[in-house]
Amino acid sequence: MSKWNMYLAAFLSVVLLAAGCQQSISHSEAAEDSSAHFPAFLVGTWKAETSPWQVTLGPGGTVVSAVGSNGIPMPIAEGRTHQAGSLPGEFIYMEFGSCSANYDPKRRNLSVDINVDLINIHAAAGELDMYMQYHLKGPVFEDNRRWRATWWYMSGTPEGARLDPNEITYDVLLFNKL
DSSP states (O other), X not given: OOHHHHHHHHHXXXXXXXXXXXXXXXXXXXXXXXXXXXXXXXXXXXXXXXSSOEEEEOGGGOEEEEEOTTOOBOOOOTTOEEEEEEETXXXXXXXXXXXXXXXXXXXXXXXXXXXXXXXEEEETXXXXXXXXXXXXXXXXXXXXXXXXXXXXXXXXXXXXXXOOGGGXXXXXXXXXXX
16 A cells, blocks of 8 residues: 555545535526525535435535534534544644535536645654545435435645545435435
């Protein structure tokens, strides 16, 4: 296992993501009409059926909070930091970046993007700086209460090393509005 994969595996075992961010919605090009807005039926908490994933969307399309695949909630506003770790000298420090919720009414497509601009991992094997981008994207059902989203993430290092696209995990999750 390469050093990069070892650090990535260590990071993912510590915390995959559980972040909340605050940012106004930016509408997709399909919603160019000036009367376009973030629909009220999307506001609220969306919980995945087979995963700890949970996303709370606010009025205007803000991403209020999220719980990632590890199930640990960390409501952190954009630009905030978080540090976690249970072993002496081993921890992860994160700086959260922008988050956005976008809705395309023509396709009934909802997408949520969460950016972790800096992840600093301190482990027994060494230290690593990286970033991660999380994506949830897919159609909202006609009943406005279910959302089938494909979840994936991208990561890399400030030096330009990126996760091999062949190692990216895609998962389809069914969310229900609580």
